[in-house]
Amino acid sequence: xxxxxxxxxAADAGQAAGPxxxxxxxxxxxFLQHHLALGSLVVLGVLVSVSLxxxxxxxxxxxxxxxxxxxxxxxxxxxxxxxxxDELGRDxxxxxxxxxxxxxxxxxxxxxxxxxxxxxxxxxxxxxGGWLDAFVMRFADGIIALPLLPLLIVLAAVxxxxxxxxxxxxxxxxxxxxxxxxxxxxxxxxxxxxxxxxATLSMRTREFVRxxxxxxxxxxxxxxxxxxxxxxxxxxxxxTLSVGNIILLESxxxxxxxxxxxxxxSWGNMLTGAQELIWSAxxxxxxxxxxxxxxxxxxxxxxxxxxxxxxxxxxxG
Amino acid sequence: MLRYITQRLIxxxxxxxxxxxxxxxxxxxxxxDPIDLMITADPKLTPEDAxxxxxxxxxxxxxxxRYLNWLSxxxxxxxxxxxxxxxxxxxVLRPALGNTVLLMGLSFALALAIALPAGVIAAxxxxxxxxxxxxxxxxxxxxxxxxxxxxxxxxLFAVVLGWLPAGGMGDAGxxxxxSHLVLPVAALTxxxxxxxxxxVRAATIEALRQDxxxxxxAKGLSRRQVIVGHVLRNAMIPVVTILALNFGALFSGALxxxxxxxxxxxxxxxxxxxxxxxxxxxxIGLLLATLTTLLANLLADLTYAWLDPRISYx
Numbered sequence: 359x360x361x362x363x364x365x366x367x368a369a370d371a372g373q374a375a376g377p378x379x380x381x382x383x384x385x386x387x388x389f390l391q392h393h394l395a396l397g398s399l400v401v402l403g404v405l406v407s408v409s410l411x412x413x414x415x416x417x418x419x420x421x422x423x424x425x426x427x428x429x430x431x432x433x434x435x436x437x438x439x440x441x442x443x444d445e446l447g448r449d450x451x452x453x454x455x456x457x458x459x460x461x462x463x464x465x466x467x468x469x470x471x472x473x474x475x476x477x478x479x480x481x482x483x484x485x486x487g488g489w490l491d492a493f494v495m496r497f498a499d500g501i502i503a504l505p506l507l508p509l510l511i512v513l514a515a516v517x518x519x520x521x522x523x524x525x526x527x528x529x530x531x532x533x534x535x536x537x538x539x540x541x542x543x544x545x546x547x548x549x550x551x552x553x554x555x556x557a558t559l560s561m562r563t564r565e566f567v568r569x570x571x572x573x574x575x576x577x578x579x580x581x582x583x584x585x586x587x588x589x590x591x592x593x594x595x596x597x598t599l600s601v602g603n604i605i606l607l608e609s610x611x612x613x614x615x616x617x618x619x620x621x622x623x624s625w626g627n628m629l630t631g632a633q634e635l636i637w638s639a640x641x642x643x644x645x646x647x648x649x650x651x652x653x654x655x656x657x658x659x660x661x662x663x664x665x666x667x668x669x670x671x672x673x674x675g
Numbered sequence: 676m677l678r679y680i681t682q683r684l685i686x687x688x689x690x691x692x693x694x695x696x697x698x699x700x701x702x703x704x705x706x707x708d709p710i711d712l713m714i715t716a717d718p719k720l721t722p723e724d725a726x727x728x729x730x731x732x733x734x735x736x737x738x739x740x741r742y743l744n745w746l747s748x749x750x751x752x753x754x755x756x757x758x759x760x761x762x763x764x765x766x767v768l769r770p771a772l773g774n775t776v777l778l779m780g781l782s783f784a785l786a787l788a789i790a791l792p793a794g795v796i797a798a799x800x801x802x803x804x805x806x807x808x809x810x811x812x813x814x815x816x817x818x819x820x821x822x823x824x825x826x827x828x829x830x831l832f833a834v835v836l837g838w839l840p841a842g843g844m845g846d847a848g849x850x851x852x853x854s855h856l857v858l859p860v861a862a863l864t865x866x867x868x869x870x871x872x873x874x875v876r877a878a879t880i881e882a883l884r885q886d887x888x889x890x891x892x893a894k895g896l897s898r899r900q901v902i903v904g905h906v907l908r909n910a911m912i913p914v915v916t917i918l919a920l921n922f923g924a925l926f927s928g929a930l931x932x933x934x935x936x937x938x939x940x941x942x943x944x945x946x947x948x949x950x951x952x953x954x955x956x957x958x959i960g961l962l963l964a965t966l967t968t969l970l971a972n973l974l975a976d977l978t979y980a981w982l983d984p985r986i987s988y989x
Contacts, residue, residue, distance in 0.1 A: 500690055502920075502923075503690070503920075503923065503968055503969060503972050504694070504923060504965060504968060505923045505926045505927060505961075505964045505965060505968050506923060506924075506927055507926075507927030507930050507931070508926075508927070508930060508942070508945050508946075508949075508960075508961055508964055509698075509961070511945075511946065511949055512698065512701050512702065512705070512949055512957070512961065513701065515705050515706070515949055515950075516701060516704045516705060517704055517705055517706040520703075520704045520705075520706075521704055602818060606818075606820055609820050609822075609823075610820065610821070610822060610931060613820075613822050614934070614946070615950075626820075629822065629823060629826065632826070633826060633935075636826060636829060636830050636834060637834055640830050640834065643823075643826045643827075643830065644827075646823075647820055647823030647826065647827070650820045650823065651815075651818055651819050651820065651823070654818040654819075654820075655814055655815065655818035658814055658817065658818055659814065662814075
């Protein structure tokens with residue numbers, strides 16, 4: 359039973375034993391106790407570093423990630439191709455590393471954008487109240503209620519030229535990356551907005567906020583200086599937990615041919631080709647999916663650990 | 676109560692109307708339009724012919740006018756023809772709807788049958804080896820890419836072991852149909868079950884910490900009576916709500932599963948329609964999916980009020 363958990367913070371703070379500790383030290387200690395979260399942090403650190411080092415690995419192995427070699431298709435793992443080659447004779451390890459860059463970048467960038475939109479709207483709705491609150495929250499409810507994947511498929515299929523985007527932008531190489539980050543941020547802000555709005559509502563009536571008002575602080579200052587710092591921890595937890603979901607969503611869209619466009623590799627679009635090859639080269643279908651799985655589960659463990667550490671009321675487990 | 680339901684139904688209708696306009700507009704922005712497709716199919720068509728055809732179908736009109744025309748036709752029951760299937764849209768979607776209901780219903784029932792006991796057992800002994808195992812399985816379920824899971828299942832059961840068909844619907848016989856259902860249902864269940872286990876576990880732990888549970892223990896009720904009568908009844912209230920609210924996610928999962936296994940349901944119909952420029956089919960398919968999700972949400976709220984007498988809707 360975990361009935362005593364809420365009081366753990368006070369006990370940890372040193373009244374019970376040992377010298378007093380700062381809040382930061384307590385939180386850090388509680389996080390360290392969460393072995394899964396800690397392990398996940400290490401795994402993610404390794405994944406990010408090796409993905410960032412992709413050009414270095416490319417140079418060290420003397421290979422080119424995008425070079426098609428039709429004579430060297432489906433090679434077995436060897437000294438020069440550590441994981442073998444794919445259906446176009448490209449080095450699988452390098453494709454995985456470059457794919458990791460894209461998947462991690464999309465996951466983190468979209469999560470941050472969604473958190474930013476959600477925080478702004480949540481602060482405004484909770485602080486202003488009234489019609490603005492009603493409007494933003496009804497809108498969020500509407501988005502949550504929709505079947506997201508089919509709608510994202512339609513949005514991802516929209517022809518940017520018909521939308522009137524300039525040719526230089528619509529035809530640029532990274533457009534599929536920007537587009538998917540934008541799309542996911544546009545539908546992903548609702549969780550953070552609800553959390554921030556709820557916390558802001560309860561903060562707005564606290565004495566320190568009233569005191570700041572009495573001293574003549576402006577609305578903007580109250581929102582950013584007095585309320586925002588107090589709602590940061592739920593934002594961090596929700597954002598961390600959302601990264602995993604976003605990476606899953608990106609991989610699904612890329613797999614269906616609507617996300618990151620080849621030849622740029624992403625873990626999702628590497629599996630598009632692999633599906634037709636499961637009878638002849640099943641290994642190609644295993645690696646990218648395994649990396650998505652490990653990354654997503656690591657982000658979920660990390661978010662779970664952060665939640666336990668940052669939320670005194672959270673159930674530990 | 677009746678007034679509340681009426682109000683919610685009206686709200687749902689408004690959301691549906693807004694969605695229909697948005698989707699109509701978005702579909703117009705997808706690459707290619709029907710006339711362009713006709714031109715590529717028939718090189719003898721001159722640009723003048725194309726312009727005449729566009730005028731004939733009203734494609735040269737502004738979007739609002741075209742939408743209103745579509746809407747008034749839709750209200751009279753004319754939902755248009757599917758381009759890929761060359762049949763009325765509803766005729767295509769009716770069997771697809773049945774197939775999806777079968778797939779989603781079976782998977783959902785199976786996921787519930789696993790998740791309810793697993794979540795409660797995990798919550799009763801937090802931090803035990805059993806809890807940790809169940810928790811790991813739940814985390815794995817919410818973290819696995821659904822399409823990759825489908826690929827793995829196909830590799831294992833169709834390629835390596837050869838026990839089950841890799842995809843398709845099978846012929847009309849129930850045995851063939853059932854054997855084609857096993858892998859899709861397994862895939863959809865596995866990606867659904869993890870989330871439900873986590874909800875059930877969290878709700879049960881929350882209920883266990885309430886004062887009335889302590890009171891029930893203190894007055895000498897048996898452990899069984901406390902758990903069944905006090906903990907579970909209260910824990911199920913948030914669970915039921917979350918389940919109905921998760922309908923949209925279940926539908927997204929069904930879309931992926933159907934596409935992977937070639938199961939001819941709504942999800943696959945919508946995906947194929949979007950990819951194949953079948954505008955009428957995509958539009959109606961998306962609207963049907965939206966309508967079903969909205970109704971599921973309404974059902975969630977009503978069940979909530981029914982289970983929890985403290986809540987009343989005027």
